[in-house]
Amino acid sequence: GFTEKGTxxxxxxxxxxxxxxxxxxxxxxxxxxxxxxxCCTGQKQEIVTDIAVPSRTCEDVYGIGNVVFGAExxxxxxxxxxxxxxxxxxxxxxxxxxxxxAQLVAxxxxxxxxxxxxxxxxxxxxxxxxxxxAGEEGSWVQYLTxxxxxxxxxxxxxxxxxxxxxxxxxxxxGMHRGTGKWDDSYSxxxxxxxxxxxxxxxRK
Numbered sequence: 165g166f167t168e169k170g171t172x173x174x175x176x177x178x179x180x181x182x183x184x185x186x187x188x189x190x191x192x193x194x195x196x197x198x199x200x201x202x203c204c205t206g207q208k209q210e211i212v213t214d215i216a217v218p219s220r221t222c223e224d225v226y227g228i229g230n231v232v233f234g235a236e237x238x239x240x241x242x243x244x245x246x247x248x249x250x251x252x253x254x255x256x257x258x259x260x261x262x263x264x265x266a267q268l269v270a271x272x273x274x275x276x277x278x279x280x281x282x283x284x285x286x287x288x289x290x291x292x293x294x295x296x297x298a299g300e301e302g303s304w305v306q307y308l309t310x311x312x313x314x315x316x317x318x319x320x321x322x323x324x325x326x327x328x329x330x331x332x333x334x335x336x337x338g339m340h341r342g343t344g345k346w347d348d349s350y351s352x353x354x355x356x357x358x359x360x361x362x363x364x365x366x367r368k
Contacts, residue, residue: 259317
């Protein structure tokens with residue numbers, strides 16, 4: 165069916181187990197459904213996979229420039245976003261005042277406009293940031309310090325702790341990448357996220 169729909173990426177099989185793509189271009193960066201078909205038996209297996217460039221989210225690459233906050237263009241739930249930032253020696257981003265919120269929006273916008281991995285997120289406006297009220301409903305705290313969130317930038321009628329899709333409601337904080345407004349969200353939603361980049365001293 166490659167002639168009718170989809171793109172044949174030149175996949176090669178070795179030892180009947182390892183599949184790899186010899187070459188991909190920037191136009192190929194996206195999420196794909198990989199269809200593996202046995203021409204002899206007719207058996208078929210489907211695997212969802214991503215083609216992406218190395219993130220290098222806090223480095224001056226891909227035309228983004230120097231940033232304070234590095235966007236990670238991959239779909240994860242909130243807990244995984246926190247863990248992924250920490251695994252890279254960073255921390256999940258959280259703006260503590262209007263200035264930091266504006267910086268966060270500006271850095272995410274630069275990344276969205278220039279990072280090759282961002283191209284498939286044109287219809288995803290929300291990104292994870294580091295606060296939650298999982299401990300006590302309505303008492304929002306910064307994930308890293310456990311300190312109460314004092315300055316806020318909630319969107320209209322937020323937070324609303326909507327319980328339509330889970331009885332525990334919405335306990336994790338997301339930010340609209342365009343407006344910088346906040347929203348409470350279900351922790352299991354998958355969306356991009358933002359890490360706070362290391363300082364220049366810590367990068368040495």
